[in-house]
Amino acid sequence: MSSNPILIETLKPSNSELLPIVESALKSNFKNVTVEVGPCPDLSAEPFSMTSSGFGQKLVIADVGGPGNLFPKIHKEKEFDLKICKVCQSPFSFVFGPGAGPWKVVGRNCEMVADANLTTAKVILSSGYVDPLNRRYMLIFHYIILNASRSLLFSLCRLVHCKCSVRIGKDNFPETIRKALAKHYGERCVSLAGIFLLREGEAKLHIMPDFPGCQFSSSEEVDKWLQFFTMKAPLVCASVFHSYDPGHKLRMEHTHCYSSHGDAGHYYYDTTPDTVAYEGWFTAAEKIYRIDEI
Template sequence: MYKLHQKKFLRAEQDRRPKDDCIELELKDDAFDDITTWPHRPMSWKTFVINTLKPSNAELRSVIENALWKNYKNVQVTLTTCPDLSKPPFRMTANGFGRNLSIAEVGGMGNLFPILHKEKDYDIKIASKATIQHGEHTSPYKSLTIDSPKFNLMANLAISEEPGPAEVVHVKCSERIGEENLPRCIRKGLAWHYGQSCVSLAGIFLLLRGEADVHIVPDYPPASFRTMDEVESWFNMFKVKAPLVCATVFHSYDPGNNLRMEHTHCYSDHQDGGHYHIDTTPETVEYEGWFTAAEKIYRVDQI
């Protein structure tokens, strides 16, 4: 779902389907009837619903603000209407999120370690509604847009039943003084406040100033990883520059369902993108984001 400008990954991305992703899409009545298939024959995965605690946006505003003050020097949190995500800098196909929000948690890290399940092939029929639409821009490298509905390993999907303007929590913060990235900072604040109640948030945020560390997944190895250290060293790390658009899903608590506690991907007009880790310029970093809570989680193929 990203345009990548690193030359050495172009062939790898052409040779395999996209991997883990965190995207916004529009829900239809049959959205989960056939979310996964094998390449040559359909195969259903066990799917169940995890009911979450959905605080009001007014309550979330207070909890998020308290969390951010522990990590940033300058903080402003208000309630507002979700911006039009079809316009720059977002350029998504849907114009907003937040109404009757659900999260689909598909697969997980268990597909990567201790056994590498690269044979699993998930397919979301409505992925055309979720494709992040980038404008075409010149680049010193060849660009590749991936818009296949198929993916491997995992997905963390924020699904709004009714697209369009909705009330969300609007965050502005700058000058990081703590050790956490933006979504993890908010997630830890939610965990402290709500304890063993699962509160799941989805959102879009902008890295307006500064730089960040991201990773991109290369080709699969020929055999399973022996240790988690091998997994970590397998990722290809890059430093990318603002402005970045980041899509994120995170949970305050895992009720025993192997949830990916925080997952964020980013993209940009200047061809940078990947899995967001953290900003690397705390003194100058600046963020703006929009978040709201989900009503439930669809857990697909827990592993």
């Protein structure tokens, strides 16, 4: 794990500034849209069931690794853990987001939604993986819970709260917002992070199977290696996206999902445009820590 991350200062628009940009973008891609600035929902309650009640001020993003760890060479030797928060100047934080799961712990490759309340030392990692026997996905919940050691002092902030349904355009939910930010802010990096729900409909997700026995020969071979599934709502999705990459190989949009009914994985887009319904909560990050740029 690198102890010298690259610090990327982002532009942090207020939620009030973001609201009309997000609203206009969603109205171009969905039939029914409402956007407001409102409080964060209680993330400790269902359907989220997370380790913190919400996310608040001083949001930062750690962008770690990337597809370059798969091709042109598979870097199985690289390991990262939640201690990464220390090098991001956030040792006692609520941590959530998409990532590759700890394959050595699970026993096979997997997709992860990290959920760690480092003020209470409580960690919940939701991981989806492919069962090699029946080639279906499986979901592991709660495979490490640490003892509480600190009290939680948390001040919730207000967020951009979006509801939309019936997709009439081609872009997925987070990509619709990301493209609008890119158009509006140009070569200024605005990074949003948050949680959204796929409340109705179905979505295409992938899960990484186990590593192959040899290196990939092309990026197309990597795409063919991934295994895809259609998964059903409700899905809880942790998402991060950037309007602009200032030359640091950022993952421009990254979303992983989990659920109480066992569906989980890397989100691509919904497959039921006529019936899909989303609800999301987002805010802009103050900065990005780019770690293991590859």
